[in-house]
Amino acid sequence: MNFTLKIWRQKDSASKGELTTYYTSDITSDMSFLEVLDKLNQELIKRGDDPVAFDHDCREGICGSCGMYINGRSHGPQRGGASCQLHMRSFKDGETIVVEPFRAKGFPIIKDLVVDRSAFDRIMQAGGFVSVDTGGTPDANAIPIPKKIADVAMNAASCIGCGACVAACKNSSAMLFVAAKVSQLALLPQGQTERKERVIAMLAQMDKEGFGSCTNTYSCEAECPKEISVTHIARMNREYLKAVLS
Amino acid sequence: MKLDAQIPEGPIEKKWDLHKFNLKLVNPANKRKYHIIVVGTGLAGASAAASLAELGYKVTAISYHESPRRAHSIAAQGGINAPKNYPNDGDSIYRLFYDTVKGGDYRAREANVYRLAQVSNSIIDQCVAQGVPFARDYGGLLDNRSFGGAQVSRTFYARGQTGQQLLLGAYSALSRQIGLGAVKFYGRRDVLDIIVADGQARGVVTRNMVTGLLETYTGDAVILATGGYGNAYYLSTNAKQSNASAIWRAHKKGAYFANACFTQIHPTCIPVSSDHQSKLTLMSESLRNDGRIWVPKKQGDARDPRQIPEDERDYYLERLYPSFGNLVPRDVASRRAKEACDRGRGVGPTKLAVYLDFADTIKRNGRDWIVQKYDNLFDMYQRITDENAFEKPMRIFPAVHYTMGGLWVDYNLMSTIPGLFVLGEANFSDHGANRLGASALMQGLADGYFIIPYTIGDYLARTKFTPMKEDHPAVVDTLSAVDNTIQKLVAVQGNQSVDQLHRKLGRIMWEFVGMSRNAAGLKKGQGEIRKLREEFWKDVKLPGTALEFNQELEKAWRVADFMELAELMATDALHREESCGGHFREEHQTDENEAKRNDKKFSYVAAWEFKGVGTPPKLHKEPLKFEYVTPSQRSYK
Numbered sequence: 001m002n003f004t005l006k007i008w009r010q011k012d013s014a015s016k017g018e019l020t021t022y023y024t025s026d027i028t029s030d031m032s033f034l035e036v037l038d039k040l041n042q043e044l045i046k047r048g049d050d051p052v053a054f055d056h057d058c059r060e061g062i063c064g065s066c067g068m069y070i071n072g073r074s075h076g077p078q079r080g081g082a083s084c085q086l087h088m089r090s091f092k093d094g095e096t097i098v099v100e101p102f103r104a105k106g107f108p109i110i111k112d113l114v115v116d117r118s119a120f121d122r123i124m125q126a127g128g129f130v131s132v133d134t135g136g137t138p139d140a141n142a143i144p145i146p147k148k149i150a151d152v153a154m155n156a157a158s159c160i161g162c163g164a165c166v167a168a169c170k171n172s173s174a175m176l177f178v179a180a181k182v183s184q185l186a187l188l189p190q191g192q193t194e195r196k197e198r199v200i201a202m203l204a205q206m207d208k209e210g211f212g213s214c215t216n217t218y219s220c221e222a223e224c225p226k227e228i229s230v231t232h233i234a235r236m237n238r239e240y241l242k243a244v245l246s
Numbered sequence: 247m248k249l250d251a252q253i254p255e256g257p258i259e260k261k262w263d264l265h266k267f268n269l270k271l272v273n274p275a276n277k278r279k280y281h282i283i284v285v286g287t288g289l290a291g292a293s294a295a296a297s298l299a300e301l302g303y304k305v306t307a308i309s310y311h312e313s314p315r316r317a318h319s320i321a322a323q324g325g326i327n328a329p330k331n332y333p334n335d336g337d338s339i340y341r342l343f344y345d346t347v348k349g350g351d352y353r354a355r356e357a358n359v360y361r362l363a364q365v366s367n368s369i370i371d372q373c374v375a376q377g378v379p380f381a382r383d384y385g386g387l388l389d390n391r392s393f394g395g396a397q398v399s400r401t402f403y404a405r406g407q408t409g410q411q412l413l414l415g416a417y418s419a420l421s422r423q424i425g426l427g428a429v430k431f432y433g434r435r436d437v438l439d440i441i442v443a444d445g446q447a448r449g450v451v452t453r454n455m456v457t458g459l460l461e462t463y464t465g466d467a468v469i470l471a472t473g474g475y476g477n478a479y480y481l482s483t484n485a486k487q488s489n490a491s492a493i494w495r496a497h498k499k500g501a502y503f504a505n506a507c508f509t510q511i512h513p514t515c516i517p518v519s520s521d522h523q524s525k526l527t528l529m530s531e532s533l534r535n536d537g538r539i540w541v542p543k544k545q546g547d548a549r550d551p552r553q554i555p556e557d558e559r560d561y562y563l564e565r566l567y568p569s570f571g572n573l574v575p576r577d578v579a580s581r582r583a584k585e586a587c588d589r590g591r592g593v594g595p596t597k598l599a600v601y602l603d604f605a606d607t608i609k610r611n612g613r614d615w616i617v618q619k620y621d622n623l624f625d626m627y628q629r630i631t632d633e634n635a636f637e638k639p640m641r642i643f644p645a646v647h648y649t650m651g652g653l654w655v656d657y658n659l660m661s662t663i664p665g666l667f668v669l670g671e672a673n674f675s676d677h678g679a680n681r682l683g684a685s686a687l688m689q690g691l692a693d694g695y696f697i698i699p700y701t702i703g704d705y706l707a708r709t710k711f712t713p714m715k716e717d718h719p720a721v722v723d724t725l726s727a728v729d730n731t732i733q734k735l736v737a738v739q740g741n742q743s744v745d746q747l748h749r750k751l752g753r754i755m756w757e758f759v760g761m762s763r764n765a766a767g768l769k770k771g772q773g774e775i776r777k778l779r780e781e782f783w784k785d786v787k788l789p790g791t792a793l794e795f796n797q798e799l800e801k802a803w804r805v806a807d808f809m810e811l812a813e814l815m816a817t818d819a820l821h822r823e824e825s826c827g828g829h830f831r832e833e834h835q836t837d838e839n840e841a842k843r844n845d846k847k848f849s850y851v852a853a854w855e856f857k858g859v860g861t862p863p864k865l866h867k868e869p870l871k872f873e874y875v876t877p878s879q880r881s882y883k
């Protein structure tokens with residue numbers, strides 16, 4: 001297979017970036033999209049050019065490093081997977097593929113496709129935890145949790161923090177990311193004590209980081225590699241209302 | 247220096263309690279005066295940093311990841327062990343201890359393993375309290391499954407994402423401490439060397455990966471929780487960035503490296519498909535609970551597996567090991583798969599694969615049952631291979647997965663450099679020559695939550711510290727040595743990319759220091775590694791400069807270190823004239839091709855002292871005593 005790649009190149013956060021065109025050939029359908037970038041980079045290095053910078057690590061869709069905006073969609077054309085899980089069989093031979101970083105005010109560009117997502121960490125630091133110290137906790141089976149509830153909590157907890165939801169949203173809202181954590185802990189008995197403070201603090205931090213608000217377009221859910229449901233946003237909204245009203 | 251493992255006196259079940267009682271304590275008000283530097287924020291590092299900060303210590307945590315949540319630990323799928331005995335199937339601390347010592351083929355320290363089994367129950371309690379959503383049964387209680395090497399169900403799991411959920415738990419505890427100001431976290435910082443002043447570990451030199459600037463961080467003790475070194479083989483199931491640099495640099499500064507050759511080759515990975523392959527993907531071993539492994543009886547049988555009748559299939563693990571069947575330990579399962587392929591019975595396009603078949607389970611329990619239990623694994627398999635494992639058996643092949651070797655540590659998790667502690671996969675401590683499934687997560691969290699918080703206090707309380715300043719000669723010298731090496735790397739301007747050279751190293755390692763080894767091959771491997779190392783320093787090509795975001799430079803530093811570590815792995819494998827666990831020497835096998843240990847000569851930990859690049863390292867032996875579990879030929883029949 002052969003492809004034309006248009007890739008966002010930007011030297012550093014202060015520079016202006018632009019789309020640069022590259023041609024790749026000898027691609028097989030079982031290669032992953034990141035392996036195509038690897039191959040391109042090998043060629044660029046050979047020619048003495050600067051390789052394309054991109055974040056990646058696990059290459060199996062769980063670490064959340066590899067956020068890329070491919071052909072106008074977070075993580076590209078396939079549903080329910082991260083960029084590293086995208087294989088070339090998802091594209092047509094000869095296609096032009098446009099690759100850009102996840103764009104949002106809350107995610108400043110570091111270089112090329114690499115963005116700074118530490119805003120997500122700061123939202124977590126504001127309240128994305130249960131305040132228990134190590135040691136002195138009760139037996140794990142002391143609190144039974146109905147399987148149904150545990151399963152929904154697990155759905156929410158499977159968020160990989162990649163930022164696809166933010167990049168997909170026209171308002172650059174981080175609601176799905178925040179809701180996934182708020183919802184997980186609101187569903188579980190362990191999260192009850194700090195339920196109100198948590199939702200207020202996390203949302204306040206989200207605003208402070210410059211993420212937009214939610215206008216229910218649901219593109220976050222459509223692009224989430226873990227297919228996290230927007231019902232968690234609804235749950236968070238209820239949590240928030242209850243918290244501020246009481 | 248004589249190795250002293252500091253193993254406490256007393257009966258095994260009392261050792262840890264007695265030891266804790268004898269440890270010196272730091273008074274609560276004094277804790278904030280001590281500054282601890284934690285390198286690595288995977289399971290081991292994040293749990294340690296959070297727990298130490300909760301106690302009141304001043305903590306700096308450093309990682310090359312942008313966020314702790316991206317550490318390699320996130321990828322662990324299958325589960326974590328604890329002998330809670332919830333299923334009432336006869337489990338106990340003693341049984342977990344016994345299984346782990348035996349599973350490690352009698353090359354681990356009894357006292358450490360016992361302690362690990364002892365604290366593992368608290369890990370589950372801790373994680374549940376943090377809100378980790380482990381799988382539950384319909385009564386709302388925690389569910390368990392079984393893993394290779396065990397005949398009881400003691401593995402706790404969260405779908406196929408156990409590592410993710412445990413790491414997010416530790417990350418949330420760490421985030422809380424960062425929010426409170428008790429931990430300072432520095433992400434996108436690569437630790438390139440350890441600062442040792444007056445014989446004590448006092449800090450690290452880092453490269454800010456965004457700006458390229460070198461920085462130093464100093465404190466009273468340093469913890470390395472930097473993970474394993476499986477990427478020495480280039481292709482492995484480890485995350486792409488996992489590397490050995492922090493522990494290797496510490497080794498060069500005086501920390502002994504133990505059992506470097508003990509590598510685990512995992513039996514259930516997706517086979518290599520082409521030369522472009524950048525990494526290998528694990529299919530959790532938990533699949534062996536419900537999948538049956540087989541190859542065609544006939545050599546070169548290329549029929550669709552579904553067309554091969556029952557009596558023309560060889561379910562070789564069930565045949566050879568009737569009592570453990572498909573659940574034999576990893577080393578055994580991997581070797582038998584390789585053997586089947588070596589005998590021409592491999593399957594798939596490359597003939598380097600065996601089948602893992604779920605047809606019987608689907609018939610028995612239905613497809614939904616499988617979806618509930620393993621859904622994302624079947625998904626993952628389909629995404630990569632474009633095949634549906636509900637309809638056609640999976641193809642699997644062994645791949646490098648985990649390194650049991652690592653920096654030598656005593657019972658307190660301290661290396662041979664005073665003040666340098668090593669946790670998680672980075673140390674050598676608990677798994678002997680073969681790690682059982684679901685026990686790395688257990689060990690990482692045991693080290694971080696429940697061991698280091700006690701043992702580091704004892705060191706701090708007993709030690710006199712002189713203040714460390716930026717202009718201390720140890721700081722200045724280490725910084726300039728790092729800078730020189732970087733300049734040297736950038737100046738080579740050769741013709742080969744880092745990846746090209748790394749792939750070459752991987753091929754040498756897989757061929758000569760891989761799943762089965764022999765003296766002639768190991769010697770040849772050593773020579774080739776040396777040659778390749780020279781080639782690296784003459785011919786590596788780096789784009790850009792050191793003072794910018796430069797991923798090729800990051801890789802080059804790591805690969806340069808792998809080139810040195812690789813030689814130690816071969817040296818260690820060559821010296822160990824026996825087979826044990828994951829270390830299989832072809833010269834030493836039983837008539838039934840099982841690993842044949844030599845307890846008389848090799849019942850020790852091999853701890854190597856660095857003597858210079860290209861100079862043979864010096865061997866120190868820590869004898870292993872077995873007072874509880876009597877070493878015997880491991881039998882899974």
Ligand SMILES: Cc1cc2nc3c(=O)[nH]c(=O)nc-3n(C[C@H](O)[C@H](O)[C@H](O)COP(=O)(O)OP(=O)(O)OC[C@H]3O[C@@H](n4cnc5c(N)ncnc54)[C@H](O)[C@@H]3O)c2cc1C
Pocket residue numbers: 285286287288289290291308309310311314317318319320321322323324325326408409435436437438471472473474483484485488489491492528647648669670671672683684685686687688690
């Ligand atoms: C695919 C896969 C599945 C697995 N499944 C299981 C399982 O089901 N059960 C089980 O028990 N085990 C499993 N394991 C093994 C287990 O996941 C690992 O052994 C364990 O997570 C290692 O944890 P760690 O904290 O020691 O290191 P890691 O999680 O690797 O963390 C290392 C940390 O150190 C940092 N670091 C490293 N070097 C430097 C440096 N020089 N400078 C700055 N920072 C640095 C990294 O940024 C990271 O934060 C699995 C492993 C793999 C590969």
Ligand code: FES
Pocket residue numbers: 055056057058059060061062063064065066082083084085
């Ligand atoms: S590289 Fe980890 S999610 Fe893609």
